[in-house]
Amino acid sequence: MQIPAPFDYVRASSVDNALALLDRHGAESRVVAGGHSLLPMMKLRLARPDWLIDINDLFELDYLLIDGQTLRIGAMTRHTTLLESDDVQRLFPIITDAERVIADPIVRNRGTIGGSLCQADPAEDLSTVCHVLEAVAVVRGPAGERMLSMADFHRGPYETAVAQNELLIEVRVPIRAGSSSAYEKVERRVGDWAVAAAGASVTLDSAGAISQVAVGLTAVGLEQNVTEVEAVLVGQTPTEELFTEAGRLASLACDPLADQRGPIDYKRHLADELTRRVLRAACRRAAASASEITI
Amino acid sequence: MHINMTINGTDVTREIEPRVLLVHFIRDDLRLTGTHWGCDTSNCGTCVVLMDGQPVKSCTVLAAMADGHSITTVEGLANGTTLDPVQQGFMEEHGLQCGFCTPGMMLTARALLDHNPHPEPLEIREAISGQICRCTGYATIVRSIQWAAEHPVGTAETAATTEEEAVHA
Numbered sequence: 001m002q003i004p005a006p007f008d009y010v011r012a013s014s015v016d017n018a019l020a021l022l023d024r025h026g027a028e029s030r031v032v033a034g035g036h037s038l039l040p041m042m043k044l045r046l047a048r049p050d051w052l053i054d055i056n057d058l059f060e061l062d063y064l065l066i067d068g069q070t071l072r073i074g075a076m077t078r079h080t081t082l083l084e085s086d087d088v089q090r091l092f093p094i095i096t097d098a099e100r101v102i103a104d105p106i107v108r109n110r111g112t113i114g115g116s117l118c119q120a121d122p123a124e125d126l127s128t129v130c131h132v133l134e135a136v137a138v139v140r141g142p143a144g145e146r147m148l149s150m151a152d153f154h155r156g157p158y159e160t161a162v163a164q165n166e167l168l169i170e171v172r173v174p175i176r177a178g179s180s181s182a183y184e185k186v187e188r189r190v191g192d193w194a195v196a197a198a199g200a201s202v203t204l205d206s207a208g209a210i211s212q213v214a215v216g217l218t219a220v221g222l223e224q225n226v227t228e229v230e231a232v233l234v235g236q237t238p239t240e241e242l243f244t245e246a247g248r249l250a251s252l253a254c255d256p257l258a259d260q261r262g263p264i265d266y267k268r269h270l271a272d273e274l275t276r277r278v279l280r281a282a283c284r285r286a287a288a289s290a291s292e293i294t295i
Numbered sequence: 296m297h298i299n300m301t302i303n304g305t306d307v308t309r310e311i312e313p314r315v316l317l318v319h320f321i322r323d324d325l326r327l328t329g330t331h332w333g334c335d336t337s338n339c340g341t342c343v344v345l346m347d348g349q350p351v352k353s354c355t356v357l358a359a360m361a362d363g364h365s366i367t368t369v370e371g372l373a374n375g376t377t378l379d380p381v382q383q384g385f386m387e388e389h390g391l392q393c394g395f396c397t398p399g400m401m402l403t404a405r406a407l408l409d410h411n412p413h414p415e416p417l418e419i420r421e422a423i424s425g426q427i428c429r430c431t432g433y434a435t436i437v438r439s440i441q442w443a444a445e446h447p448v449g450t451a452e453t454a455a456t457t458e459e460e461a462v463h464a
């Protein structure tokens with residue numbers, strides 16, 4: 001039977017209250033959002049906070065709103081809410097693609113975007129998605145708010161720029177005309193973490209050429225985007241040959257480890273194949289949305 | 296700490312340690328052993344209960360986090376001796392073998408039908424995809440849920456078998 005080590009529990013009533021509680025209880029206090037990463041770690045005694053600050057009552061952080069050219073996602077937005085949102089599907093199909101394969105429907109009822117990004121598990125899908133979409137993380141602490149690019153926010157496996165006395169408040173995703181995106185993951189069985197996954201976002205100009213592109217990989221040892229792909233694709237009209245070259249670059253850029261999910265060459269093969277697939281899908285979707293056909 | 300929640304429509308108040316998981320609170324403190332406890336790692340779904348109508352894996356929720364919320368366990372599905380159509384469907388279509396996964400499966404089915412009264416078979420499979428039937432009886436579980444969808448208020452036979460009927464059967 002897995003039981004967490006003893007701790008004290010307190011429920012925060014607002015963001016300010018949560019920040020005050022983190023400040024008061026200090027280094028050994030942790031917030032719990034959906035709890036679907038933290039509680040398993042506490043059950044295994046890999047995490048032993050003295051104080052658990054429950055932020056599930058912070059409905060003020062559970063929202064999705066379109067604000068001019070930005071989609072604003074509150075940190076307490078559950079996976080299920082992201083999956084079921086028509087606005088998200090229309091603007092950022094990469095998020096919908098990823099949410100369909102994150103854990104299972106019941107885990108998705110609890111897990112949040114904030115918890116996912118702060119956990120920063122190397123196999124976690126939304127970090128890749130946010131890197132690819134060039135999202136900005138809004139972090140609040142005693143000294144006020146700071147805006148961080150994903151490159152600054154996400155420091156590496158299980159490590160982010162969020163300090164002990166800070167909270168991730170919101171994720172801001174820029175909305176670009178002519179742009180679309182896609183995500184694809186290979187998993188051993190439904191609900192499992194990725195063997196490997198890839199995400200892509202592309203913007204097509206009025207002539208149909210690629211004016212912006214980003215490709216990211218999950219679970220293969222590359223925390224940042226595959227920047228090599230940009231130089232090859234930007235300014236070009238999408239073709240299979242370009243996707244093949246991008247796939248090759250992605251398989252070279254990643255640095256997977258062999259584990260029970262597969263050997264290194266298999267994971268490199270997935271990085272290659274999935275990069276081609278997501279670029280193909282993102283370009284097809286961007287072209288279709290340019291001609292106002294929804295797919 | 297002090298917690299208070301509604302379990303199957305009844306108010307309960309208890310003194311607990313903050314580290315008690317909801318599944319153990321339900322089984323050990325409240326002695327409602329219909330909720331099963333299996334993998335302990337949020338993978339199998341036998342511990343699923345409804346929290347404010349939504350399925351959650353109770354091995355990965357603290358009892359403290361359920362304070363102030365409304366919980367439904369398998370014991371809360373039937374209304375007196377009248378079975379929930381989902382329970383009746385599992386009887387009609389042989390939705391259980393050993394019965395270990397059944398409470399979680401039935402609660403997920405109830406939440407699915409509340410949300411989507413006429414699910415396609417694929418939607419049913421998706422809804423239960425976070426749950427494992429160790430007897431691998433998925434086809435009959437899907438048929439049981441379809442039966443419940445087709446009989447939203449049950450049938451005339453939806454009454455639970457009483458002990459007396461069981462003796463005469």
Ligand SMILES: Cc1cc2nc3c(=O)[nH]c(=O)nc-3n(C[C@H](O)[C@H](O)[C@H](O)COP(=O)(O)OP(=O)(O)OC[C@H]3O[C@@H](n4cnc5c(N)ncnc54)[C@H](O)[C@@H]3O)c2cc1C
Nearest residue numbers: 033034035036037038103111112114115116118124125168
């Ligand atoms: C069986 C299972 C399968 C899964 N499969 C996948 C998968 O395939 N892909 C995937 O991406 N994920 C998967 N997950 C993880 C799931 O998405 C989690 O919900 C997610 O990683 C964490 O979200 P949470 O809200 O539960 O965070 P919690 O567990 O509550 O918190 C995680 C960490 O983030 C911190 N934190 C939470 N919110 C904030 C905040 N607002 N500000 C600062 N710090 C914060 C906490 O202190 C903790 O350290 C799986 C989980 C399970 C149990």
Ligand code: FES
Nearest residue numbers: 333334335340354
């Ligand atoms: S016991 Fe909770 S999911 Fe298996």
Ligand code: FES
Nearest residue numbers: 392394428429430
């Ligand atoms: S009936 Fe045996 S586990 Fe499903």
